[in-house]
Amino acid sequence: GENVEQHPSTLSVQEGDSAVIKCTYSDSASNYFPWYKQELGKGPQLIIDIRSNVGEKKDQRIAVTLNKTAKHFSLHITETQPEDSAVYFCAASRAGNQFYFGTGTSLTVIP
Amino acid sequence: DAGVIQSPRHEVTEMGQEVTLRCKPISGHNSLFWYRQTMMRGLELLIYFNNNVPIDDSGMPEDRFSAKMPNASFSTLKIQPSEPRDSAVYFCASRPGRDEGQFFGPGTRLTVL
Numbered sequence: 001g002e003n004v005e006q007h008p009s010t011l012s013v014q015e016g017d018s019a020v021i022k023c024t025y026s027d028s029a030s031n032y033f034p035w036y037k038q039e040l041g042k043g044p045q046l047i048i049d050i051r052s053n054v055g056e057k058k059d060q061r062i063a064v065t066l067n068k069t070a071k072h073f074s075l076h077i078t079e080t081q082p083e084d085s086a087v088y089f090c091a092a093s094r095a096g097n098q099f100y101f102g103t104g105t106s107l108t109v110i111p
Numbered sequence: 112d113a114g115v116i117q118s119p120r121h122e123v124t125e126m127g128q129e130v131t132l133r134c135k136p137i138s139g140h141n142s143l144f145w146y147r148q149t150m151m152r153g154l155e156l157l158i159y160f161n162n163n164v165p166i167d168d169s170g171m172p173e174d175r176f177s178a179k180m181p182n183a184s185f186s187t188l189k190i191q192p193s194e195p196r197d198s199a200v201y202f203c204a205s206r207p208g209r210d211e212g213q214f215f216g217p218g219t220r221l222t223v224l
Contacts, residue, residue, distance in 0.1 A: 034212045043115075043202050043215035044154075051210070089154065096209035098144070098167060101154050 002027040004092050006102025014110050019077040021105045023090035026071065030092040033066060033073050034099070038087045048075070080109045113137075115216035117203050123222045129191040132219045135184055136205030144213060145178055145188050146202040154202075160186065193223045 003026040013019050025033075031052035036044035050057045050064045050073065057064050061080075066073040073092075077084055087106050091099040116135040124130055136143050144159040158168040160180045168178070175194070180186040190197055200220050204213040 032210055036215075043204075043218050046212040046214065049212050096161070098156055098159055099213060103153050 002030055002092055002100040004090060004100045004102045006090050006105060008105060009103065010106045010108075012108045012110060013080050015080060015082060017080055019080055019084070019107055019109075021075045021088055021090070021107070022072060023074070023092075023102050024070075024072045025092040025100070027092070027094070028068075028071065029094050030100075031095060032093050033064070034091050035062075035064060035075050036089040036091070036101075038089065038104075040086075044089060077107075080107075082109050082111050085109045115203055115205055115214055117201075117216040117219050119219060120217065121220045121222075123224065124193055125224050126194055127192045128223075129189065130193045130197075130221060130223075132188040132201050132203075132221070134186045134188070134203030134216060136186070136203070137207070137214055138184065140205035140207045140214070141183070142206040142209075142213075143180060143186050144204040144206070145186070146204065146215075147199045148202060148218070149199045157188070190221075193221075195223045197221060198223050 006023045034049035037047045038044040048059050048064050050066050061078050063076045085108050087104045089104050090102040093099045118133045142161050145157040147155045157170045158178045163180045178188045200218045202215050202218045204215040206213045
């Protein structure tokens with residue numbers, strides 16, 4: 001099956017700086033890569049996703065890049081704000097199948 | 112749209128008791144997933160359904176766990192008998208299509224004493 005690794009497990013940045021979270025996957029047939037944000041006491045929330053036919057996608061301050069050859073994808077958050085503090089999960093899947101989640105990155109934005 | 116609805120939000124029970132968790136997926140979504148989240152094991156997929164049919168239940172820890180989806184708008188996860196090691200947050204998620212993201216509910220925090 002698929003194996004998704006996520007790094008780093010914890011990340012602290014100063015407000016206004018950028019944050020980057022990286023994930024690798026093992027199944028070359030995976031074609032859908034979502035990112036989730038989980039705040040304390042809440043369920044994971046889908047924040048951005050990318051499909052294998054696209055190399056980069058951006059939505060305001062967040063962007064995701066995908067390198068299919070190297071089998072890795074990354075989440076980039078620019079101009080970080082305290083409300084970006086949360087746990088972020090990456091995932092990989094084939095269409096119609098289950099998601100394989102990374103182990104999560106706890107992001108702290110220091111005001 | 113109300114999103115995925117789970118009940119109860121919190122459940123405290125004693126070892127040996129039966130526990131039933133409930134989920135109402137987003138209308139029109141044809142896949143439903145049950146997850147368990149703990150600090151030690153992270154987010155684990157227990158079972159998922161496509162069009163009300165169980166597809167993969169290999170994540171169900173043992174026979175004490177069972178899940179049903181009698182129709183497109185309702186699913187249950189039952190634990191009988193419950194044990195302290197079942198204490199966790201249980202999430203339900205639904206997905207609109209094969210190549211779409213999952214939308215999670217707020218979770219049920221289960222504590223088994």
